[in-house]
Amino acid sequence: MGDYMEETGDPFTGKKKEELKKFLEYMGLTYDEQITHSIVLRKEKEIIATASCQKNIIKCVAVSEEYQGQNLLAHLMTSLIEYFYGMGISHFFGFTKPQNKELFCSMGMYPVTQTEKILLLENDKNGLEKFLKRLKKETQEQQKCKVENRHENGIGAVVMNCNPFTRGHEYLIREAAKKNKWLHIFILSEEQSFLTTRERYQLVKEGIQEIPNVILHQTSEYMISPAVFPTYFIKEKAKAYEMNCQLDIQLFGERIAPELNITDRYVGSEPACDVTHTYNQCLREQLPCYQIRFHEIPRKTYGDQIISASEVRKRYAENQLKSVCGMLPESTWRYLERKKNENGK
Template identity: 40%
Template sequence: MYDFKLQSINLKNEKEKNEVYRFLEQFQLTLDKDVDYTVVLRDGNETIKATCSKEKNIFKCFAISEDLRGENVTSSLISHLIDKAFEEGIYHNFVFTKPDKIKIFTALNFKLIYEVEEAALLEYGIYDINKSLNKMIDRYSINPQSLKGALVMNCNPFTKGHRYIIEEAAKRCEEVLVFIVEEDRSIFPFKHRYSIVKEGVKDLTNVTVVPGGEYIISSATFPNYFIRKEDDRMRAYQNVDCNIFGKYFCSRFNIDKRFVGEEPYCNVTNSYNQTLKDIMPKYGVEVIELKRKKNDEEFISASKVRELIRNNKMDKVRELVPEVTWNFLNSQLGKEISERIKISNSPH
């Protein structure tokens, strides 16, 4: 690649960013708004001939000019991103890509986790999904031989509705695993969501609360750059996420029931629940949809709690959350988070 040079882009410089946007548009791609590092390959005329980006440990937004295909450009770009991640203390990386690009990445020692018609997820680094789940078993003393029920929750924040669904699962199963979504895209940070739920169900002796890890995927993580239509992107996300849970989590932890709360308001959650119902049976897993708990004839939800906090109706909040959540909200950190909710329009 003589006469070519790799150059990092200043993402705060609109001129430099727009140059990358224009290059990606040639391939019907876009630059995801949440990337934190972008590199380009320029020729002797300073023209961009290839680019890639990352968001934390997720590689994305790849494009290479047709005249450079087969010139080991992908290898150079990936090596550069891996080195950059390494500098940041990140030793395990993911890439979402189109299925027809899988061979390119497996040739660079990425391992395929799962592919669907629209997208594939691969990983690279010091461990893989199977090692990660084995580590969970050891760390949280999970018996892989016993049958279990499972729930995946964000708990942003933990409500009496969450507590009710966990209780119902605990009544129907000898053991229950509650996976708390670990990705920090919520107004309540993961470490606090996790500790609040753990404290909030400690009386349920057959329930184990476990961090979800990197393999329970958030829809917010799923790439915009090559799946432009929101419906297509959501369908791909749901298929990847549900199949990863079935293929890896359910088989490794011996899960035969997945519990979800009925969703009276959110079409996206309804769609996700339906995808679970379609996919889980092929892994021998029953999906049990439970009616949500009500308060004054209104369903309890974390979004409702955040809305009440935003409107400073803390007396109403107290009716919807367990004591452990209420105590957190009245701590110094809880009050700071409440203030952020009041000035934020974010649904998360």
């Protein structure tokens, strides 16, 4: 391509990574350590443009001011799309500053939602609409074989990782289900290091069979943990997580909740994890703006210990699963026992 040389890394390491970090810093951006693939364009060994991704999320896109208007962005985007398709990825997203909207739209991206500080885009013009239709269809199909709680009028929602599904999750679901006509359970779809999305979904499905008024969904990419949102373009790093929470809550409040007539959202209290505590506080402050009531349910305990999925994972890794069997529903316990035996742990 002319005088420019393209170079890729999965991701870059060593000297090449440091060069990329310095270029991004010069462009007012921060290198994101979660990057899985990067492309750089060089002229006379100097980086003049770059684009990266973390799985299916585009990030750290920059073109040196001197070389803007020379179609370098189109070249980077074409290379990224070829990489995505080569990896079997057909649906991808981008997070950037709102002032970059026109730039990203020229790359074939479409806005999903935006706040004052963050813009979320995707490559499928109707992607969000398809997701909302899927949620509605799942709701209608599951309601046919479920029974509503006739004593209540609200439509509740909980959003969970369930890695793995514990008696704490079960308790929160039961408490919320008692207080609503229907309860939507959203299982976060981003892959986890312990159990896969499919495993987590199946364990929740088995664990809630006796609760008649619950509807189970996988979230897709439109409801992911704000902890994994890119922050490479946000200068106020101390406030970055709260900004990400605002984007997540806005998408839920403006688009997802109205589609399912959700009136109430439930969380478990979080005395230990600062990140989750901050997210709960953001929910408490912002959900009323969308006419959604916020409810924080005290965490269930096992003896004098708060039931925690992270504690279960820790004991599993230490081959001490039996010490937390009381934290787990029977179906989760059986599955983890079988998994442990199959892995020879």
